[in-house]
Amino acid sequence: MNVLTINIKNAGYPDNKEAIKDMQFSVNKGELVGLIGANGAGKSTTIKTILGLLKDVDGTVSFEGESRYAYVPEHPVFYDSLTLWEHLELAAASFQLQTEEWIERAEKLLVYFRLEKEKHELPSSFSKGMKQKVMLITAFLIQPAVYIIDEPFIGLDPRATKDFLSLLMKERERGAAILMSTHVLDTAERICDRFLLMAGGRLVAEGTLTDIQHTCGLSGASLLDCFDNILERSL
Structure with missing residues (x-):
C-alpha cells in the first residue's frame, strides 16, 4: 500500500523553478527507501517539496488518508x-x-x-x-505513518546509531513508511528496501540493490560503486 506518493513535473525556487524535474515515486507501508545523491543533486529540494515548503511546485504530493508524518532535519x-x-x-x-x-x-x-x-x-x-x-x-x-529523515547519522556515536536503527526497524514492523536521505551508503545498503538515486535534479536510477546493479551492469557491486558508475554516466 502506498502511504506517500510523489508526482512532480518540476519544483524549485524563484530563481530556479526546475531544481528538480520528473520525480515520480512512492513509499509503501513498512518500507524503508533511501534517497541517495551527491551534494546539489536535489535531495533537499525533494524533501522540501514533500513537506510543502516550496511555492514553485508543478505536481502533487499525497499522503494516504489521514496519515501524519514526522520530519527529522539534518540540522536540529x-x-x-x-x-x-x-x-x-x-x-x-x-x-x-x-x-x-x-x-x-x-x-x-x-x-x-x-x-x-x-x-x-x-x-x-x-x-x-x-x-x-x-x-x-x-x-x-x-x-507517524511516514518518517522523512534527512542525514540522521551526522553527530551520532556508534551506540546511538545502533539504537536509532533498532527503533527504525520496529517502526517498520509497525507499518511506518520511511524516506531517508543519507550519504552513509554502506549503512543504506544494509537497511534499505529500495533506493532512489538522484543526479542533476532528476531520478537517474531506482529500485532494489539488484535493480541498481542491473542498471549499471555491475553484478554484485556495492551501492557506492553503483552510485559512482551512474553519477559518471549522468555528468
Whole structure:
C-alpha cells in the first residue's frame, strides 16, 4: 500500500523553478527507501517539496488518508526557551496525543537514548549528537505513518546509531513508511528496501540493490560503486 506518493513535473525556487524535474515515486507501508545523491543533486529540494515548503511546485504530493508524518532535519531546530521535556510536550499537543500514552512513551525514549537526566535542560546547550537524539526522540514519540529523515547519522556515536536503527526497524514492523536521505551508503545498503538515486535534479536510477546493479551492469557491486558508475554516466 502506498502511504506517500510523489508526482512532480518540476519544483524549485524563484530563481530556479526546475531544481528538480520528473520525480515520480512512492513509499509503501513498512518500507524503508533511501534517497541517495551527491551534494546539489536535489535531495533537499525533494524533501522540501514533500513537506510543502516550496511555492514553485508543478505536481502533487499525497499522503494516504489521514496519515501524519514526522520530519527529522539534518540540522536540529529548537525553541531557545523550551527544555527538552517541553519540546516533547509541544509535539504531543500538536498531534493531540493522549497524555498518559505520550508521557510513558517519552520516558522510555529518554532512557533508551540516555537523555533522562537532561529532560529539564535546554537543548541549545547540548552537544551535536545529543541534539540529534532529541530530534529522533520527538519523531519516535509521534509514531507517524511516514518518517522523512534527512542525514540522521551526522553527530551520532556508534551506540546511538545502533539504537536509532533498532527503533527504525520496529517502526517498520509497525507499518511506518520511511524516506531517508543519507550519504552513509554502506549503512543504506544494509537497511534499505529500495533506493532512489538522484543526479542533476532528476531520478537517474531506482529500485532494489539488484535493480541498481542491473542498471549499471555491475553484478554484485556495492551501492557506492553503483552510485559512482551512474553519477559518471549522468555528468
